[in-house]
Structures are given as C-alpha cells and as structure tokens.
Amino acid sequence: MIKTIKKSIEPLHVLSTRTIYTLVAAQAIIALLAWQMSGGGLIPTPLKVLDSTIAILSTANFYDNFFSSISLSIKGMGISLVIAIAVSYLSLVPVFNPIAKFIIKCRYLTLTGLIFLFTLLTENGGQLKISLLIFGIVPFFVTSLMSIIDSINVQEYELCKTLRMNNWQTLWEVVIVGRLDQVIEVMRQNFAISWMMITMVEGLSMSEGGLGTMLIKSNKYIDLGTVFAILVIIFITGIFFDFILGQLRFWLFPYTKLQIRK
Amino acid sequence: MIPEYKKEQLILKANNVSLRYGDKQVLRDVNFEIHNIVRPNMQQGQVVSLIGRSGVGKTQLFKILAGLIQPTTGAVTIDEDQHIVKPGEIGIIPQNYILFNHRTIYQNLKIGLDFSGRKVTEKEEEQLINEYAAKFDLTEHLKKYPVQLSGGQRQRVSIIQQVLTGNKFILLDEPFSGLDVLMIDKVIDLLLEVSCLNEMNTLIIVSHDIENALAISDTAFIIANQPGKEGATMTETIDLITLGFAWNKEIRQNSQFQDLVAKIKYKI
Numbered sequence: 174m175i176k177t178i179k180k181s182i183e184p185l186h187v188l189s190t191r192t193i194y195t196l197v198a199a200q201a202i203i204a205l206l207a208w209q210m211s212g213g214g215l216i217p218t219p220l221k222v223l224d225s226t227i228a229i230l231s232t233a234n235f236y237d238n239f240f241s242s243i244s245l246s247i248k249g250m251g252i253s254l255v256i257a258i259a260v261s262y263l264s265l266v267p268v269f270n271p272i273a274k275f276i277i278k279c280r281y282l283t284l285t286g287l288i289f290l291f292t293l294l295t296e297n298g299g300q301l302k303i304s305l306l307i308f309g310i311v312p313f314f315v316t317s318l319m320s321i322i323d324s325i326n327v328q329e330y331e332l333c334k335t336l337r338m339n340n341w342q343t344l345w346e347v348v349i350v351g352r353l354d355q356v357i358e359v360m361r362q363n364f365a366i367s368w369m370m371i372t373m374v375e376g377l378s379m380s381e382g383g384l385g386t387m388l389i390k391s392n393k394y395i396d397l398g399t400v401f402a403i404l405v406i407i408f409i410t411g412i413f414f415d416f417i418l419g420q421l422r423f424w425l426f427p428y429t430k431l432q433i434r435k
Numbered sequence: 436m437i438p439e440y441k442k443e444q445l446i447l448k449a450n451n452v453s454l455r456y457g458d459k460q461v462l463r464d465v466n467f468e469i470h471n472i473v474r475p476n477m478q479q480g481q482v483v484s485l486i487g488r489s490g491v492g493k494t495q496l497f498k499i500l501a502g503l504i505q506p507t508t509g510a511v512t513i514d515e516d517q518h519i520v521k522p523g524e525i526g527i528i529p530q531n532y533i534l535f536n537h538r539t540i541y542q543n544l545k546i547g548l549d550f551s552g553r554k555v556t557e558k559e560e561e562q563l564i565n566e567y568a569a570k571f572d573l574t575e576h577l578k579k580y581p582v583q584l585s586g587g588q589r590q591r592v593s594i595i596q597q598v599l600t601g602n603k604f605i606l607l608d609e610p611f612s613g614l615d616v617l618m619i620d621k622v623i624d625l626l627l628e629v630s631c632l633n634e635m636n637t638l639i640i641v642s643h644d645i646e647n648a649l650a651i652s653d654t655a656f657i658i659a660n661q662p663g664k665e666g667a668t669m670t671e672t673i674d675l676i677t678l679g680f681a682w683n684k685e686i687r688q689n690s691q692f693q694d695l696v697a698k699i700k701y702k703i
Contacts, residue, residue, distance in 0.1 A: 328533045331503050336600055337523035337550045346546075351537050428536060428580040 217398045225402035235387070239406070242383040246364075246371050249306035253367070254360060256307065257314030264319060265344060273319060279312040288377060298378025305374045310367050317359040321352055354426035361418035368411045437679050442470040444515055446481075446637060447500075447604065451509035453666065454495055461492045462499075463666030465509070467656045469637060472676070479682075480603075480636030482626065484648035487658035488703045492667045493641045496658065497608050500639065501525045513604065525604040525639075526597030530612055532589040534581040540592055541577040544568070547599035567595045571625065587618055594629055603635045611644045623651050623684075645703070646687060646696045649673070653681040659703045671702065 180186045181196060188196070205219050217225070229235050264273035284305055291308070295301040325347060333343035375385025384407055391399040423430045445468055452465040472481050487493050498504045500511055502520040511520045534543050544564045548555070555563065568574045571591045581589055590610065597605050610626065611619050630636050642648040649655055657671040675681040678695070686692050 326533065328529050328531070329535075331498075331501070331527065331529070332533050332535075334503060334522035335501060335525065335527045335597070335602075336547060337552075346535065351535060354537065426537065428582060431580060431582045 215397065217401050221398050222401040222405060225398035226405055229387075229399065229402050229406070238382045238384055238387050239410075241381055242371050242375065242385065243410070245302060245306065245375070245381075245383065246367050249303055249310060249371075250360070250364060250367050252303070253307045253310040253314055254356075257311050257318055258356065260311075260315050261318035261322060262344070262349060265322065265348065273315060276312050276315045277319060279308075280316060282312075284309055284373075298380050301378055302374040302381075305377070306367065306370055309370050309374075310363060313366050314359065314363050317363060318356065321355045321359065322348055325352070354422055354429045357418060357422040357425065358429075361415055361422070364414055364418060365411060368407070368414070372407070437676060438682060439475055440676060441473045443473050444471050445469075445517065446471050446514060446635070447639075448512045448517060449500070449509070449669075450512065452496070452499060452506045452511060453508045454492070454499065454504075455507045455666075460666030461495050462506070463664065463668045465496065465658070465667075465669050467669050467672065469639075469654070471635065472653055473634070478631055478634050480630040480633060480638065481654070482630050482638045482640065482652045484640045484642060484652040484655040485658055486642060486645055486648050486655055486699065486703065487667065489643050491658055491660065491703075493643070493658060494608065497527070497606055497641045501527045501606055503527075523600075524602065525606055526600055526602035528590065528593045528597060528605065528607045528610065530608045532586065532593045534589060534592060534596070536581050538580075539577065540568075540573060540579055540581065540584070543581065543592055544577075544596055544599055547596040551599060551601040553601060563599070567599065570628075571595055586613065587621065590622065591625060594625065598629060598632065598636075603633065604637045604639065605629070606639045606641065608641050609643070610640060611642060611647045619647055623647065626651055643703075645699050646693075649675065649680065649692070649696060649699070650687050657699060657702055673699075 177188075177192055181188060181192070209218050209220065260269075260273050260276055263269035287308070288305070291301055291304050295304050329347045329351070330343055333346055338346060371383070372385035372388050375381075375383035376389045379386045379389070384403055388400060388403050391397075391403065447469040449465050449467050452462060453460070454462040469481060469483050472479070485493060485496060495504070499506050500520065502511070502522040502524060512518060513520050513524060534540075535546065538546065541564060544567065545560060548560050548563065564577075565574070568577055571594075573588065573591060573595070576584060576588060576592075581592070584592065594605065594607075607626070610622055614622060626638055626640075630638050640648050640652065653674075653676050655673040655675060656669050657673070658667050659670045660667050661670065673695070680686050680689070680692050680695070683689075
C-alpha cells in the first residue's frame, strides 16, 4: 500500500490500470464530498444535482433536445473534418498553402462579431448554427492537422523517393494513409471544442431546441440545480464520445496502441 | 595471399562534388570511383566505405549520392552509361531505419516490390517476400508492425525493402551505430550476404566506425578536412584487396589491419 502511494507521487512512474482507476475513484469521491460539504447555499449540492439529473432524464422533452445537440454536433464535426482535411492536404500543394495559413489565423477571429454576417448569409436557424459551428471548428482542426504534417520526419519523404514513389504517391503514403490514425486523434481532441461550442450556437436559434437552449432557459430562471444537471450530462456525453473515438482509433489502427507508454 | 579478382567497368563516380550552404563550404571537390569487382566462379558485389568523423559532412554526401540533394558543383554518375543519379536509383538505409509505421513488416516489404517495376503476380510477390524473410530471420515478424521490432530487426527489414526494389546500389548511414559487438558481427554477415545476392550489388557504407567499416569493405575512402582549406574532401583511397584485408571475416584479429585502423584514426 505504502509502496503504491510512493509510486503514485514519483514522476514518470507508470501505474497499473487498477491503481489508476482506484486513484481516479478516490479523487472523485474526495471532490464530491468536498462539494457536498461546502454547498447548500446558492450552489446546489451533488445530491441535488443528482436529483435534478434524474428529473431531467425522465422527461421526454430532454431526449429531443439531447439528440438535437448530438446530431448538430456530429453534422458540424463531419463537415468541418472534410473541409479541414481537404485544406490541410492541399496545403502541401504550394498554390493552396496561403489559404491554409489564413484559415489557421482565423482562430483569432471572434464568432460574436460575425453572427450578423452569418445571419444574412444563411436561410434559417439550422443553417446559421451549423455554419457558425463549422466556422468555429475548422481553424482548430486545420491547425492540428497542419501541425501533424509539419512534424513528419523528412526521412519518410526521402524513403518514398528512394522507393521510386512520385510526389502524389508520397503524399498518399506518408501524409494521408500514414497519418490517418492521427486524424482520428485530432477529431477526438477537437470534438471537445465542437461540443463546447454547441451550447453557444444553440442559444442563437432556440427554435430547434438542444442542450444549449435548455441551459439558457434554466439559467434565465436561476434554476441552478437543472443548470448543473445539464452540465453533468454534457460533461458525461463528452467523455463518452472521447472514449468512443479513442477506442475507434485503436480498433482501426491497431499499431497506435503499441506506441502507448506502458 | 590476395584472392584472384578483376576490377571491371566503372559503376559509380563522384566527380568534383562540392556542396556549399550560404557562406559555409561543407564538401569540396569530392572525387572517387567504384568499379565492378569480379572474382572468378563467385557471385559477389562490392562493399565500399566512406569513412569520416562525425560532423564532417558525411550525411550530406550520403544524400548527394542518393540523388536526394543536388551538389553545388560536380555530379554523381552511375551505371555503365554513367548518367547522373536520380532519386530512386540508389536505395538508402538511414541510421534510424525509417519504415512505414502504419504498415506491417510484410506490407513494408511489399511496398518495395510494388515500386520495383517488376511485373509479378500477388502470389509471386508473397513467395519472394517469404523467401527473403526466411533468409534473413524475419518470418515470424511479418505480421508485426515496425514499432514491435528491435533495432537490428528493423535494420534487416530496411535492407530487404531496398533489395526488393531492385536497386543494385544501397547506401547505409552508420549501420554499426549503437550496436554491441555481437550485433556488429551479425550486421557484417548480413551485409556480406546482401552484397552476394547479385554480382552488381554495391553497398556503400557511410560511417565513422573505422574498424568495422574497413573490416567489411573492399575499398575505403577517407573523407576529412584539410588544414587551411574549407570543406571536407576525399583525402585517401584504401584498396583493401591489394592490402590483403578484404573478404576475410577474421581480419579484425590481424595486427597489420589494426595498425591501419590506428593510422586512419589520426588522419580523420
């Protein structure tokens, strides 16, 4: 026991899966207890949040909102991924490189100032939400994908040359097929951004519902129990997708599992 | 006693190769020639070493020889028609044995064959890969990924991948680096085996390991800086055949060979 505790505070020590789970569970329990003991005023306690979560989950309305958010997020992610992949791969063709570089810099553009422009350019609330979501995600996706491409060892390109591949075959072998596993990883990392933005864009057009709409309404009536419950649901759903995408990467590309430090 | 041999046609020539990056002269007037060495009743290729200390510009010369970078002046020409080398005509084995990590060992070998220009069926490809894998102790690793292999195994895969492309010239960057004594002997055996696969196979070893590079080579070229002159150049050619040091597995035990190693240490 003492040995395990010692190991857990030692840098770079790799713990067993069981120990890691125990550590996570212990820290979660401590955090919940601290929250429970410090709460009781305006901030709802974990038990109250749990009650509110159960209450939300038992309403039919919730599932419509939940799936509306999920479908918007998946749709936004899917389109963003296609655009980002196309832009990133094309960045290796010199004529398209400036476009990719410009898109990367668009991370510093605030969405708030562009909402009116997007409202003018789109036909309905659904289009507005998806457009804003894509505009918000693509620069981050492209940044991550370009960073993967930039970090490719030059010797990989040289190997392709000595294997008599032309530039298009090299692009296919090294950048596209060779880094497909990392695209899934980028998708996993950036899903968090998309999921975080979903509540914001849903607030702009509330007619189609969604978790964001539920959150805004509950905030309006200072129903903090429900607000926290929705946040818990958003949090758990995010973690679930993170896990699924992680597993998908291991399943599709088994060699990635071999590279993890054990 | 020197075994019977003949130096026949010129197969590679570095002609006044110089490389300059801005103000820095890296290589200066590098000249050397490799000829096809023929031994009666034997199928044996050539093993040549380019020996120089670390940082002298060997890697740049390695890339020039592979056609990956162009020299500032001069040229590297190959084959009987002595045309300027193009990427893909000389195989390379980098020091860290680069392989495609997303492909299994079988697929890594297959890719060498796929771009070889040979017209072979899937079945013939499989047969050829299996033959080479068996010859070089890789059969049990064919389904593995590169990350699961040791350095020595990766090196073998890299070499066979290049052999399967049909390249007669294979450049190896520091093939003995970081290996223990037993592994070095195994690598030497492996390289000699590869050189004997085809009469025209030519291994060019770029190394700072004088003893092991000389032990495996029939010719060695010393690359070094000369006092008062900027940029490294070929300072000496050592014909190990005429010295009686070539094609002898036990040569490292020979005191005269060790004297030669000691002399070269002072020259580079």
